[in-house]
Amino acid sequence: MPDKTQHRIVPLIDQRAGSLTVPLTAMTGDRLKPTQGLLIDTRGRPLRDLRISVTDRCNFRCSYCMPKDVFTKDYPYLPHASLLTFEEIARIARQFVAHGVQKIRLTGGEPLLRKNIELLIEQLSALRTTDGTALDLTLTTNGALLARKAQALKAAGLNRLTVSLDGLDDAVFRAMNDVDFPVREVLDGIEAARKAGLGPIKVNMVVKRGTNDSQILPMARHFRGSGIVLRFIEYMDVGATNGWRMHDVMPSAEVVGVLQKELALIPLEASQPGETAQRWGYADANGQHDRAAGEIGVISSVTQAFCSDCNRARMSTEGQIYLCLFASQGHNLRDLVRGDYTDTQLAAAIAHIWTGRADRYSELRGFEGAAPPGDGKRRVEMSYIGG
């Protein structure tokens, strides 16, 4: 048995040191890239979705994301000075929106730990897409602070919310978050969010075989007919610290099988291009979708690659742009916002980054297991880049 009191030694800094600098030629002179308008990457994929990590810290220690023996109090979290300010984040976000981004998700770490997060939400909610419509502005949270913050988030302009919840059984949930946090408080947070009008709410459950698969049916029963969409996520080989093994992944097909033993499901169409979840509706006695009972989703990030229409960019708390969850290097925008660069140059840099994108890790990985990233460098952690 491994000694749980000992900390694993993982080289921590180099995952974040792999930063690419945007060449000056992309931002100056005749070769200036377009500064607005839809961008298409090398595989024909548009840029539509920006995920912004607002902190690399968290009050949970989910073993699949921030295992306790690595993310100790001695872990070198980002120093305050390297975090982007809300003004810097909003300035970068504005250029992404001018390039076609329609949806922004705030994430982390735990985004509700970032002080005065509602001030950032206020700034982002004022942005308009290239069609002149409001952004789809959302946030993913573990729900621990939600009961306290739901009203303020809504008042600041947040449209909707995703809450991560890995089980209903208190003992299973406390073991999953690994800080002994009670499930009741997350359920209260969801209720507070609903009362505040933060809908539609989604609940994400990462399924780890042998750890919380007992919770698939109880979770489905609980949220069926509640107006909340429950989504089951395959445990991914993201990062380098969670000790991922294919054996611990419960494929979505198996999750649907477990559900169908008790609950009749029918497949539904994707609601928009680039949607990560396959949707299943609860069926009525005639085999039609029972809208009052609602739907569930499964996100098969491991067993069914969806890279071909992946339209997401991710920005770390310190302003590194990642083009794939499994990338080992980010593109440094912080030095540009803190340097002597104009908005036009910043927008041209974003165009340079997206138009050069070729990432499709899940497609290349194939079904049977994880391969190291192509250049052999360490992968970035989910808590740094955001989910």
Ligand code: SAM
């Ligand atoms: N702390 C917030 C939360 O948990 O909702 C936001 C950040 S968290 C990194 C975003 C999402 O990533 C969560 O839904 C979490 O369950 C998911 N996640 C983290 N590690 C994962 C992994 N190895 N496989 C699949 N999903 C993972």
Ligand code: SF4
């Ligand atoms: Fe924290 Fe979210 Fe990661 Fe869990 S999944 S450790 S709540 S950042």
Ligand code: SF4
């Ligand atoms: Fe997108 Fe990378 Fe995931 Fe493929 S592996 S869907 S490119 S984030």
